[in-house]
């Protein structure tokens with residue numbers, strides 16, 4: 001898919017305070033990435049030339065270009081502009097948002113400090129040394145720009161310095177979460193998802209349970225499945241994944257919520273003819289349900305002999 005060609009940006013000379021970053025474009029190489037939202041929405045940035053730091057928490061200045069004059073000393077010094085090529089603010093090697101320091105080789109090719117180290121200070125484009133010449137102008141620009149969170153459309157009102165983008169967005173509570181109901185493509189923050197699930201799919205679409213109270217779930221013997229579990233009092237959504245394979249079933253319990261939230265402790269018990277198999281672990285945080293995630297994480301293998309219900313207990 002294409003990126004939107006135009007981005008708006010707002011810069012501010014003060015420092016932002018956001019601490020997160022989030023979804024990144026798939027790096028060329030390096031760590032496995034999650035399938036998170038592909039937020040390539042236009043960036044809005046505001047530029048303030050004053051020396052006054054303007055604090056980021058100001059609720060919403062990201063929208064308007066400046067119609068209402070603000071009676072402050074920064075009046076007229078902050079403006080919104082558009083970037084026709086948003087990629088210029090990302091490291092061209094790892095595609096993460098640039099952070100300070102930014103380096104360039106003698107030919108002007110840019111790289112973040114992490115890439116400089118990883119590439120042993122050799123420019124991947126022209127092979128000249130890179131890692132000693134800072135790009136101060138770009139650093140200044142990055143520092144002074146304020147950008148809105150990529151999850152603004154899911155409710156996040158934070159704005160922060162571009163260099164804090166990655167940190168903020170990886171901890172942002174408004175990361176998009178996908179409805180776990182089969183054939184539903186609803187996406188929202190995890191704050192809104194439980195209500196959507198109940199109002200659109202009804203309470204019978206999930207196994208309702210209460211924290212700290214064991215409940216039973218019957219697994220399919222033949223087919224992979226994702227059984228939605230919903231807590232009675234706070235409506236938090238969990239998914240029990242059942243991956244069926246030759247030896248039996250692989251199961252785990254995930255919670256649909258941002259990665260930055262604490263995980264839940266749970267127990268699963270399978271019983272058969274006087275024997276039992278118990279697994280105590282922690283839920284995995286996911287933003288979209290996929291049975292395949294079972295096998296990419298920790299799971300309990302229930303041998304084919306252990307038929308019947310599972311007993312599950314998810315703690316607060």
Ligand SMILES: [Zn+2]
Pocket residue numbers: 091092093094095096111112113114115
């Ligand atoms: Zn890089």
Ligand SMILES: [Zn+2]
Pocket residue numbers: 105106107108109123124125126127128
């Ligand atoms: Zn170079």
Ligand SMILES: [Zn+2]
Pocket residue numbers: 149150151152156157158168169172173174
């Ligand atoms: Zn955010």
Ligand SMILES: [Zn+2]
Pocket residue numbers: 179180181184185186196197200201
């Ligand atoms: Zn739905």
